[in-house]
Amino acid sequence: MANISNTAPSDWRYVSEGGATIVFSYHGPPNPDFDGTVLRLRKALVPSLRPVVKVKDSEDGEAGNGKVVFHEEPDDPTIEYQIKCMSRLIPAENLPRLETVLLESEWLERLVELQNLKRPEGRREKDGIDVDRKKGVLATDLVGGNWLAVEIKPKWAFLPSLTHLSDATKATKSQTCRFCMHNHLRKSKGQIGRMTRAVHGLWDGWHESGGSVNNLKVFAEGKILRPSEANSMLAGGVSTEYSINQIRDAFTTALVRTLVRNPVLSILSKLQRNLDVLDIEGLSKLWRETETLAPLYRTTFASFFEKPQESDAPPSTPLGVSSLFLSSPEPDIPAWEDFLDSFLSQFSAQLDNSQPVPQNLRYYLLAYLLSATFKDCSVIARLNFIDPGAEPNIKTGSNAVTVIDLDPKSMDKLRGWEKLDKEIATTYSSNPERKTCIDAFAA
Numbered sequence: 001m002a003n004i005s006n007t008a009p010s011d012w013r014y015v016s017e018g019g020a021t022i023v024f025s026y027h028g029p030p031n032p033d034f035d036g037t038v039l040r041l042r043k044a045l046v047p048s049l050r051p052v053v054k055v056k057d058s059e060d061g062e063a064g065n066g067k068v069v070f071h072e073e074p075d076d077p078t079i080e081y082q083i084k085c086m087s088r089l090i091p092a093e094n095l096p097r098l099e100t101v102l103l104e105s106e107w108l109e110r111l112v113e114l115q116n117l118k119r120p121e122g123r124r125e126k127d128g129i130d131v132d133r134k135k136g137v138l139a140t141d142l143v144g145g146n147w148l149a150v151e152i153k154p155k156w157a158f159l160p161s162l163t164h165l166s167d168a169t170k171a172t173k174s175q176t177c178r179f180c181m182h183n184h185l186r187k188s189k190g191q192i193g194r195m196t197r198a199v200h201g202l203w204d205g206w207h208e209s210g211g212s213v214n215n216l217k218v219f220a221e222g223k224i225l226r227p228s229e230a231n232s233m234l235a236g237g238v239s240t241e242y243s244i245n246q247i248r249d250a251f252t253t254a255l256v257r258t259l260v261r262n263p264v265l266s267i268l269s270k271l272q273r274n275l276d277v278l279d280i281e282g283l284s285k286l287w288r289e290t291e292t293l294a295p296l297y298r299t300t301f302a303s304f305f306e307k308p309q310e311s312d313a314p315p316s317t318p319l320g321v322s323s324l325f326l327s328s329p330e331p332d333i334p335a336w337e338d339f340l341d342s343f344l345s346q347f348s349a350q351l352d353n354s355q356p357v358p359q360n361l362r363y364y365l366l367a368y369l370l371s372a373t374f375k376d377c378s379v380i381a382r383l384n385f386i387d388p389g390a391e392p393n394i395k396t397g398s399n400a401v402t403v404i405d406l407d408p409k410s411m412d413k414l415r416g417w418e419k420l421d422k423e424i425a426t427t428y429s430s431n432p433e434r435k436t437c438i439d440a441f442a443a
Contacts, residue, residue, distance in 0.1 A: 002033040002138060003102040009111040012039060014118040015143060016217065016224060018405065019043075022129060024115065025144045025222050038144070039101065040137040041108070042076070044130035073134040075100045077333075078407050085336045086406045088344065089271060094264050094403050096140040103136050142402050144222035147395070148233055148383040150255055151217040151404075152202060153376070154268050192256060199252045207244070218251075220385075235385035246388045254392035258381045261394065262401040268374050275343075275371035277353040280319075280414075280421050283368050288316045290326060290358035297325040320365065320414030330411050331366055339366040369409040372417070377405045 011028025015038060022041050026034040079098045086095060108131040116124060143149035202216040211217075211226040218225045220232045230247050231240045242250075259265055278286065291297055292314075298305055301314035317323040331339070342348060342363060356364060380402050384393045 001100055001102060003104075004039070004107055004136070005102075005104050007031065007034055009107055009114050012111060012115070013222065014115045015219075015222065017043070017119065017123060018214075020407070022119070024111070025141050027144075027222075034138070036141050036144075037097075037138045038141045040076075040139055041103075042130045042133055042136070043127045044132075045127050046125070075135055076137045079137060080333055081336070081408050082406060084333055085340060085408075088340050090267065090403055090406070091263070093398055094262070094267075094401060095406075096142065096399075096402050096404055097138075099138050101136050101138045103133055105131050108133070139404075140399060140402070141222075142380045142382065142399060142404070143219040146221060148385060149219040150251075150381045150383060151219075151378050152199075152381075153215050153378050154265060154374075192260060195256045195259060196252055199255055200248070203248050203252065207248075233386050235387050238385075238387045238389075242388045247386070250386045250388035250392065251383075254383045254386055254394065255381055257392060257394050258383060258400060259379075261396070264379055264401045264403060268377070268379075268403070271374045272371050274348075275367045275374070277351075277367070278356060278364055280368065280418050282356065283364055283414075284319050284418055286356050286358065286361055286364060287319050287326070290361045291317060291323075293358055294325040300325075318415040319418050320411045328365065328411055331369070331408070335366070336370075336408065339363065339370070343367065343370075365411070365414075368414070369411065372409045372413070373406055376409075377403055379403055 007026070007028050011026060011034075012024040013027050015023045015025050017023060020043060022043055024039045024041070026037050026039070028034065079100060082095060082098055108129055112129050112131065116128065143151075205213050206216040206218075207227040210228075211224075218233065220229075223232075225232055227244075230244055231242075233247060233251060234240060234242070297314075304312075304314045317326060320328050322328045329335075351360065351363075382395045382400055384395060386392060
């Protein structure tokens, strides 16, 4: 297992970050453990935003008699999750190398001193590197090197089944995909033509926002580019007098041809669709139905079941939240492995998703969480530097297209997603210029 102290903090350069992790690329002297890698570190809230936790000594435990109990920090869960779960769904050539690296607090604190000002100001005010962590993740450096790297988020690539949609959302959600509706809240048909329009849309959003949107990121030799730096995508010796639209078109052609040659996007689309078979509305209905069948629930609210027409509906536990009536434990790695055994077997093919039954609630809950992972992941494509006046030279082979950010999702996210889904559909239903997404034409 590599130790980060075998490098200097100055050997690492800030790349980018998300809500939970921050990434640095190695630029130090030759080192077989770290060459061609990035360091992925977990983040923590800044001290002023952290909750206060009081530790009470146990009256009869070892902690109560003044002893300090040390527990070895486990490896980052994304490593085991990729090895045991994601590798069963995504081809190995489309997954990054992940391995554990040992960390030291003093080294991390020095890294913060050197790199923190290179982070976006809004991020610095909210969180930073968790300097108390003892382990981090080394991963394949997909953005460094003498190439362009393009990060896109596939988001939701399908329309939901009509079976479980409410009357209030059916007209909207059956015509416009979640991604398009969500864009509205926050503010055709061949594969190549469809991808071209999609990439143009990503480029336009990236350009109009000054590069602040997270649906598209472009790196040149490891440095993230802003739209004003689009000329940095051009190959050496190529005229810099091309217009921004010419650069966009050449970039789009190179990216689309790279993606079309690789099965990743179709794999992700299929997984999204096959895992989210109920839509969150159907999942919520199944949750409530299962809860009402619990003996304690029926005893507690007996008066409602005796005379339901004279009573208001009894309270329901929020989706995914464990209660006395219905348990919803967080899935661990063995639980995910058991789920994948079912998903990849005839069990899933034999389910009647139009009439889901309570005994399969756990399966549908984990299926939806896994679908959320594939809706929120990112795809990184490696491109050669572009020449708008020539045919693009497309990269092939290992790491040409890689899927990242395949972290497991938590059960406690479900109620927030249900609320957001309702807000998105309700808001979009009042949009006078509603669009019909391509997937709707095949319905």
